[in-house]
Amino acid sequence: MRNLKPYMDAVQTAEARVRDVAARIDDAFTSGKVADAQALRPDLDTAKAEAKAANELYLSMRNADDEPGQPSDGRRIIQPDEADLSIGMSAKEIQNYSLLRMIRCSLEALANPRAWDDAGLELEASRAMAKKLGRDPKGFFVPWDLMIAPVDRRGAAMRLQNTQQAGNPETGGYLVRTDLLASSFIDVLRNKMVTRQAGAQVLTGLVGDIDIPKKTQSSNAYWIGEGTSPAKSELKFGQIEGRPRTVGAYLQLTRRFLKQSSLDAEMMVRDDLATTLALGIDLAGMHGLGAANQPRGVQYTTGIGSVAGGANGAAPDWADIVDLETDVSVDNADIGSLAYITNAKVRGKLKQTAKVANSDSRMVWDENSPSTPLNGYPAYVTNQVASNLVKGASGAVCSAIFFGNWADLVYLMWGGLDVIVDPFTNSTSGDVLITGMQDVDVAVRMAQSFSAMLDALTA
Numbered sequence: 001m002r003n004l005k006p007y008m009d010a011v012q013t014a015e016a017r018v019r020d021v022a023a024r025i026d027d028a029f030t031s032g033k034v035a036d037a038q039a040l041r042p043d044l045d046t047a048k049a050e051a052k053a054a055n056e057l058y059l060s061m062r063n064a065d066d067e068p069g070q071p072s073d074g075r076r077i078i079q080p081d082e083a084d085l086s087i088g089m090s091a092k093e094i095q096n097y098s099l100l101r102m103i104r105c106s107l108e109a110l111a112n113p114r115a116w117d118d119a120g121l122e123l124e125a126s127r128a129m130a131k132k133l134g135r136d137p138k139g140f141f142v143p144w145d146l147m148i149a150p151v152d153r154r155g156a157a158m159r160l161q162n163t164q165q166a167g168n169p170e171t172g173g174y175l176v177r178t179d180l181l182a183s184s185f186i187d188v189l190r191n192k193m194v195t196r197q198a199g200a201q202v203l204t205g206l207v208g209d210i211d212i213p214k215k216t217q218s219s220n221a222y223w224i225g226e227g228t229s230p231a232k233s234e235l236k237f238g239q240i241e242g243r244p245r246t247v248g249a250y251l252q253l254t255r256r257f258l259k260q261s262s263l264d265a266e267m268m269v270r271d272d273l274a275t276t277l278a279l280g281i282d283l284a285g286m287h288g289l290g291a292a293n294q295p296r297g298v299q300y301t302t303g304i305g306s307v308a309g310g311a312n313g314a315a316p317d318w319a320d321i322v323d324l325e326t327d328v329s330v331d332n333a334d335i336g337s338l339a340y341i342t343n344a345k346v347r348g349k350l351k352q353t354a355k356v357a358n359s360d361s362r363m364v365w366d367e368n369s370p371s372t373p374l375n376g377y378p379a380y381v382t383n384q385v386a387s388n389l390v391k392g393a394s395g396a397v398c399s400a401i402f403f404g405n406w407a408d409l410v411y412l413m414w415g416g417l418d419v420i421v422d423p424f425t426n427s428t429s430g431d432v433l434i435t436g437m438q439d440v441d442v443a444v445r446m447a448q449s450f451s452a453m454l455d456a457l458t459a
Contacts, residue, residue, distance in 0.1 A: 199337020
């Protein structure tokens with residue numbers, strides 16, 4: 001089967017460029033730099049065209065008639081990462097599957113069991129997925145085939161969604177974000193995780209417990225004289241265990257909304273579930289406790305580097321940023337997807353902090369280098385990064401700053417999105433609570449690949 005990963009990577013890179021240019025236009029308008037925003041219009045048009053071309057190339061490679069091993073009836077319309085979890089849905093079945101219909105029938109079946117008659121395809125897919133996973137759902141399973149199928153197979157031709165007319169840039173037309181609807185649920189989830197954007201790896205479609213091998217000791221080099229032999233040394237290996245832990249995504253829908261059957265309604269449900277799951281998984285990757293049913297994230301991983309501001313915390317400065325890099329470098333771990341991740345409060349503080357105090361030097365957060373604004377490295381900002389940490393007598397006001405090789409942060413995702421329909425919790429308003437549950441774990445392959453400052457004061 002043809003390897004489609006390079007083509008999907010190209011799609012994701014093109015999507016990222018569209019978002020980046022749109023964000024730059026947004027920032028320019030917010031700063032009152034209308035001329036600069038208008039000057040970026042050709043870049044946005046070019047980025048959109050490149051994204052569309054990347055999608056078309058991906059689709060043409062995926063659907064090529066001459067690909068060896070592709071059945072003529074349209075089955076296996078994409079090359080999944082994990083073929084063993086596919087239940088063998090045809091292209092037509094994927095097109096006809098409706099998540100909203102399954103939710104609606106789950107709700108109506110509480111009073112009328114015959115309501116399931118309207119969801120025969122969805123119900124059968126859930127049963128087949130349960131058989132694949134070897135366990136029953138708490139609600140119903142969304143089939144793996146649907147989760148990895150691009151949305152252009154979900155009842156409509158591939159298109160670019162733009163919810164607002166792109167008129168005069170000054171009225172906000174060019175601030176409209178473009179979502180490429182060819183992405184699958186899994187791709188949407190991945191792309192919404194900031195740690196993933198920084199380089200974290202995501203392994204999906206797992207079945208059963210998993211162990212990730214890692215090298216804990218290297219061989220040694222010796223200088224030897226003539227006729228002598230070097231002392232013996234040996235490689236040592238360890239394992240990182242991955243065990244399923246469940247994260248829930250909650251979505252509240254009105255009964256009237258559940259009656260909708262449009263692609264846009266389906267997209268909204270999928271996008272909301274993916275966003276909520278991504279936020280929960282992202283948070284666990286950075287701050288997971290390793291207790292209370294949570295995975296262990298970078299903050300609580302034993303052996304990561306540490307940069308301390310002071311007994312009660314301190315405002316971050318240039319030395320702290322460099323020390324975070326140095327902590328990783330001295331362990332020879334400064335390779336791979338190196339980047340900083342912090343929150344908006346820290347970014348604002350570093351934009352006002354000079355590299356050299358009481359001088360006209362550049363600020364620590366260098367706006368003249370938008371792609372590498374911190375110490376020559378990429379820096380990602382998300383308010384998922386804690387700003388309520390405590391150091392000494394500081395109170396819950398400290399923020400975190402992480403630096404590391406994010407390729408050594410691995411998210412493990414077990415197949416099967418389990419959806420539960422709850423009409424009771426909000427019964428007085430008539431709204432229905434939808435819970436999507438995904439089994440996930442977090443693995444830090446090398447603690448030395450990360451360093452953190454957990455007492456940064458921003459006010």
